[in-house]
Structure formats: C-alpha cells, structure tokens
Amino acid sequence: MTTESNNRTEERASLRAAIDQTDANLVRTLVERRRLAETLGALKAGDGALVRDVERERAVLDRAVALGRQEGLDEGFVEKLFQLIIDDSLRRQRAGLDARVRTATLNEAKVAYLGGPGSYSQFAADAHFAGRYSAVMPVIQREFAGIFEAVEKGEADYGFAPIENTTTGGIVEVYDLLRDTRLKIAGEHHYRVEHCIVGKAHDLGTVRTVLGHPQALRQSQRFFARHPELKTRAVSSSTEALNEALTGKPDIAAVAGRDAARLFGLNVIDDSASDHPENYTRFVALAIDPEPASPLLSCKTSLVIVTSDAAGSLVSALDGFRKEGVNLTKLESRPIAGKPWQQMFFLDLDGHEEHPNVARALKNLHSHAVSVHSFGSYGSDRLEPAARGG
Secondary structure: OOHHHHHHHHHHHHHHHHHHHHHHHHHHHHHHHHHHHHHHHHHHHHOOOOOOOHHHHHHHHHHHHHHHHHOOOOHHHHHHHHHHHHHHHHHHHHHHHOOEOOOOOOOEEEEEEEOOOOOHHHHHHHHHHEOOEOEEEEEEEOOHHHHHHHHHOOOOOEEEEEEEEOOOEEOHHHHHHHHOOOOEEEEEEEEEOOOEEEEOOOOHHHOOEEEEOHHHHHOOHHHHHHOOOOEEEEOOOHHHHHHHHHHOOOOEEEEEOHHHHHHHOOEEEEOOOOOOOOOEEEEEEEEOOOEOOOOOOOEEEEEEEEOOOOOOHHHHHHHHHHHOOOOEEEEEEEEEOOEEEEEEEEEEEEOOOOOHHHHHHHHHHHHHOOEEEEEEEEEOOOOOOOOOOO
C-alpha cells in the first residue's frame, strides 16, 4: 500500500471518528431536549394548562426551518426532523397523564395480548407502554376472548387488542367482545404494519407455503394474487407462523415484520407483502376501571349506543355533537345479539368527557338514545401535526 493510500485510509478513519462523536453529541442533545420538554410539561400540568400548544409547535418549526435555511439545510428535511422531535415530546408527556390502572405504584405492567415474541402485538405493546412502566410482562393469549378474560380475572393489569386496521377496517371480534365487557379503554396506539415474507429461504422461488394470522393474510391479498403459486395457511398468531417457518422445511415462510424476522433469525425474502404501504393497526389498552386521562391531554372518548327504531332517532342523538363542534372520528354499527335487525353503534369522538362542549353533547345523546355506555376518555395517539406559519 502506498503512502498516499495510507494517508487516505487514515483520513477516512479520522472523519468517521468525528462523525461518530458528532452523532453521540446529537443524541445527548436530543436527550437533554426531551428532559427540558418533560419538565415544561410538568409545569404546564401543575398550572392546569393544556399539554398541547399548537401555536408554540408552529413557532418551533418556523424557527428551526429558518435556522436550517441559513445553514443550507433542506427545509423539508428540517421540518420532518422537528415534527418527529415534537411528536416524541407529546408522546412522553401523554404517557404520564393518560388513563392507567389504579395501582399507580406498579413499575411493571402485566399485559395480555395475542401471540407472543415476534407478533405485531408484542412490538406495539412494548412501544405503547414505554414511558408508562419500566417493563411489560406479557400474558400471552391465543384468542381475543382470552385477552378480555385475563384482565377481568385479574391475571393481567391491561389487555392490549387490535381494534381496527386502515386496510381491512374494524376487527369485528374485538368490537363484539367490547359490547359485553366491563373493561374501559385506557389508551390507544397506532402501529405501522409492514408485512414481509420471511423464512429460511433466500428467494420466493423456493417457497411453497406461507403462514400468517388471518388479519395479516387479508392485508396481503394483492401480493398473493400476484403469486398464485404460493399456498397460504392461517394460524392463530404471527408467533406460530414464525416458529413453523423457523423449525419447518425451507419451503415454508411466514407473513411478519422485519423486526420479527431479526428476532427469529429469519431472512426477509420479500418486503412488499402489504396491500398498502401506509398500513396501520390501531390497538387499544383495556383495564378495569382505570384512572381517567387528564382533561389537559388531547383526548378521545369511546362509546357504544343503542337508539330506538323511530325515524331520525340516530340523527337526533348525534345532532348535539354537530351543534357543539365535537368531531366524530368513528361511527360503526354492529348487530345486537338476540334482536334481529336491530343495531348498536360504536362511536369515537375527539375530546374528553369533562370538556364542557363534549359534556353538553353527551347530555343530548343520553336524552335521545335508549342506552349509552362509555368506555372512557384516553389520550389520542395520532395528532394532526402543526402546520408551519411561514
């Protein structure tokens, strides 16, 4: 190796060391910013101020973009970066003020969810409860009914169940279980699902059978339509699919995420299995009579109502939300067991039950509905990002 080559090698090593040090400084700066934001959030809560201040968020974005522009940074890059930083701050503040089980001294939460290691539920639960508890102790279930039963019997502090997906809609089994439960909703989490075909094989040409949870297979129908040579088989959970892909023949694969493949030591054979790239599953945390979320949070409230079969009864029941400017984010009907052709309606609305306009709208709802059951108010997981002012 020539002297010139040695010099270039040393220069590259020096530059990489400097980049590593800059990255470490950047991480420490982000940690310090998070600490300051959490301290500010505690002060706001102590003063009875709302956690979210959209005007302040807009000012932060405008200032960051302006500073970046002066330094020659792309405006879109800076805006996206600071949106992520603001979102992290809001999530951290929400973790301390959201609904939670009344045994507030818990450092670990026992959480019942479907599947096991490598399941989408596991990754979503770990993400949701981070910041709320030091650890999640899984109480693994094989079916949705087991999640509810584990909490109702005191075997778990929380249940954690998927309730709807942006590709396939509401998960009817969970809605039907909610209809008859005494559990309340203590939080929500939107988890981005990126379906991959994973297994011991290195390419699709050697795969013959693909296993997956029924929901995962439904959300990958277009992929399998493009590959009619692949046989699909539904199993009870992603974990079961992963285990069989790991221990079975090389021609068996599973529908799962990248993180699951890494956890099981499997190859990502194809990363385009999702029917839609923006595929999110909404999970809800369930508990027995949890402490309600703080009204200082941006909240959702969930209800199930039954109206009479008189003409216009549903419109009259919901009209209070229109008059009070309360946004309904979901309205879904389900049949009432034992009462043919009668319907109940699941509602999600923006706002807390203690907010004056929501309370007035709910009073109107009670005066027109045959029955109203509230699942409580809890922190909204997805917030519309603040738009830049300039």
